[in-house]
Amino acid sequence: MDLKLTKETVPAAEMIYDGLQEQPVELDYILPDYCPDIFRLVRCEALPVITEWAVSGDKLTYELRCDIHILYCGEDGSTVQSVDQQRSFTRTAELGKSVESPEVRISAKTGHVNFRAVNKRRIDLRGAVSVKISVAGQHQQEVISDAEGLNIQLKKVPVKYAAQRLNAVKNVHIEEEIELTAAQPDISGIISCRCSASGCETKLISGKLLAKGEAEVELLYAGGSGDTMTVEPMSFSLGYSQIIDVDGLDDSFDCTVAPEVVSCDISVIGGRDGDNRVLRCEAELRISCRAVRTATVLIAEDAFSTVYPCNAEISEIKAEQIPVIYDESFRNSARLAGGEDVPQNIYAMWSEPKNINAHIGDDGHSVVISGMLVYSMAAKDRTGSMIMPDREEAFEETIGLPDNIGSSEVTAEVRVRETSYDISAEGVLTAKADLAVKLSVYSSDSIKAVTDISVDDSSRKExxxxxxxxxxxxxxxxxxxxxxxxxxxxxxxxxxxxxxxxxxxxxxxxxxxxxxx
CATH class of the missing domain: 3.10.350.10 (LysM domain)
Known part of the structure; x- marks a missing residue:
């Protein structure tokens, strides 16, 4: 009887490109005639965002936009002025090979920004943005799943893998007008605006994916004018409900949806009476959907014949793994100032995580997360001047998990739910940040699989x-x-x-x- 082999095809993720690109950002800006002279610079933010990308052959082309927001005070020292500019760049990454159905992950962050007033009418800015790019494809691996004849014996193991994956991206535009309450003063200028989008609800309807969620907007505006000017915090939500077309999607797939803010523009609508009590918010979100259908197959891990000399070719393969998701949270606190360094008045405080790293703990059932938290505030110092300082605090947190996860890889997404502060009776300013963490834990074990078997049936084992x-x-x-x-x-x-x-x-x-x- 001849040897009959049955083979299965197992797809594996193949990293095509994993790299970092640096983009210099420069600005030489002369104030228009209607702006007051620069007396003191307050703050500068350069916020990068990837607006679009495309893969063609062995090249990835993407558009990078950097939103620059500079705040300064004129000679009166109280009124805050703003300068808003954009810089756009088109960049290309050489992938080294063509890839079908690529899975692209691309993100941008500010490396450093230095700015100065060259004179009373001119601002010079020099900075850099780093863009992290990873592009993955798939390649097929043939392995033995069954064999019969020539007294062959197989050691089989079940393997769970990503049999099929689908990706879709949709940009969503949201417009909304928000009217101030009676207790809020008129708007004389926008000081800062921050917009974030957390996870959203999903539902499969007739082969289409419904994504529903909210974008949270927090802003500071200058109210009143002159000696009566105040800084007012304000927050509101922008809701969205969108249907995303994902070809081939059905209830056999597990879906993850990640919303990302592309832009958020705030403008003031003047009333007939000359008052400024209505804000128009225009936001753009990019909703990325990744759907994976899993399958399990029995593959041969080893083989031999009880009668004939046998050679089994064994290779290490790595099936595309499905991560186990854990949602956790923790709190970070930091001492920001004491005594005379505590501001006279704090209008708002917020925080942002950066440089996040995660690894499996030595005990095998915990994750160690480390990084930096940047605490920022808008405040008035003891001289009555507007200040917006940043303070970086390093942190490390160990999160226990319910399962023994062994030797695995882990990634962590960290976002700030809420930032609060307290000034003690002793005059110490302390900040607290409540952080939400999404952990994705991947199995990193390679699988030993038999890829071919040859049996010499012309002789028997001695x-x-x-x-x-x-x-x-x-x-x-x-x-x-x-x-x-x-x-x-x-x-x-x-x-x-x-x-x-x-x-x-x-x-x-x-x-x-x-x-x-």
Whole structure:
């Protein structure tokens, strides 16, 4: 009887490109005539965002936009003025090879920004933005799932893998007008605006994905004018509900949806009476959907023939793994100032995480997260001047997980839920940040799989004697497969003869090894 092999195709993720690109950002800005002279610079923010990207052949092309927001005070020292500019760049990354159905992950962050007033009318800015890019494709791996004939024995193991994945991206535009309450003063200028989008609800309807969520907007505006000017915090939510077309999607897929803010523009609508009490908010979100259908297949991990010399080609493969998601939270606190360094008045405080790293703890069932938290505030110092300082605080947090995750890879997404502050009776300013963490834990173990089997049926295995049964002293936890392979017999025969119930010996002792042919 000839040897018949059955093969399965297991897809594996293949990293095509994983790199970092740097983009210089420069601005030489002369104030228009209607702006007052620069007396003191207050703050500068350069916020980068990837607006779009495309893969063509072996190249990735993307558009990078950097929103620059500079605040300064004129000679009166109280009124805050703003300068808003944009810089756009088109960049290309050479991937090294073409890839079908690429999965692109691309993000931008500010490396450094230095700015100065060259004179009373001119601002000079020099900075850099770093863009992290990873592009993954798929390649197919053929492995043996079954074999029969020539007394072949297979050791099979189940493998769970990503059998199919779908990706879709949709940009959503939201416009909304917000009217101030009676207790809020008129708007004389926007000082800062921050917009964030957390996770959203999803639902599959007739082969389409419904994504529903909110974007949170927090802003500071200058109210009143002159000596009566105040700084007012304000927050509101922008809701969205969108249907995303994902070709081939059905309820056999697991979906993850990640919203990202592309832009958020705030403008003031003047009333008929000359008052400024209505804000128009225009936001753009990019909603990225990743859908994965999992499958499980039995593959051969090892093989031998009980009668003939046999060679099994074994390779290490890595099936695309499905991460286990854990949602956790923790709190960070930091001492920001004390005594005379505490501002006279704090209008608002916020914080942002950066340089996040995560790794599996030494105990195998915890994750260690470290990084920096940047605490920022808008305040008035003891001279009555507007200040917006930043303070970086390093943190490290160990989060225990319910399962023993062993040797794995982990990524962490950290976002700030809420930032608060307190000034003690002793005059110490302390800030607290409540952080939400989404951990994605991946199995990092490669799988040993038989990719081919060859049997020499022209000769038989030589035995050290003519016997039907052999005595063997096994050790605790020894593999029955290894014993059977050593004596060229079948696993089922060893287990049946010794009334074994598991694939490993529960205790050491004498075994009867039946010889099969």
């Amino acid at each position: 035995r050290d004697g003519d016997y039907a049964i052999k005595l063997y002293f096994g050790t605790e936890n020894e593999s029955v497969w290894d014993i059977a392979k050593r004596y060229s017999t079948s696993v089922s025969a060893v287990m049946e003869e010794n009334e074994l119930t598991g694939e490993r010996l529960e205790s050491g002792g004498m075994l009867l090894i039946p010889i099969v042919s």
